[in-house]
Amino acid sequence: MSFILELLVSLLIVLGGLFALVGSIGMVKLPDLLTRLHAPTKATTLGVGGALAASMLYFAAFESDLSIHEILITAFLFLTAPISAHFIAKAHLHEHAELREELPPTGRPHGWSTFESLPDDSEDDGGDDARAAHH
Secondary structure: OHHHHHHHHHHHHHHHHHHHHHHHHHHHHOOOHHHHOHHHHHHHHHHHHHHHHHHHHHHHHHOOOOOOHHHHHHHHHHHHHHHHHHHHHHHHHHHOHHHHHHOOOOOOOOOOHHHOOOOOOOOOOOOHHHHHHHO
16 A cells, blocks of 8 residues: 555656646747746646645655645645736736737627726816726
């Protein structure tokens, strides 16, 4: 039984290392920011997840210690990686106006909400209050 657990821990470490390697190569080799975002958010997240799963299994099987740290790290990583990638992609699209024409149509009367803004209310002295009332 011990050999099978050692083999499983080793497999998870190697699998996690392979995912991290693929993610690192993707960061270097992919051509632009939007495609490079997939490397750290997908492959590297799975790589760290594999290493954390191996650590959890090792301490549970061989040290008789159930640690919640790895679960918390995994949850934090799986929550923050997609959110940060989303914000980086939005900032990139706002910075490069030429990319807006390449976006697919939404099929709705309004376009991509990230590029639409409220009408300019600076003429009347309402300021932020007028914008808040607009909602």
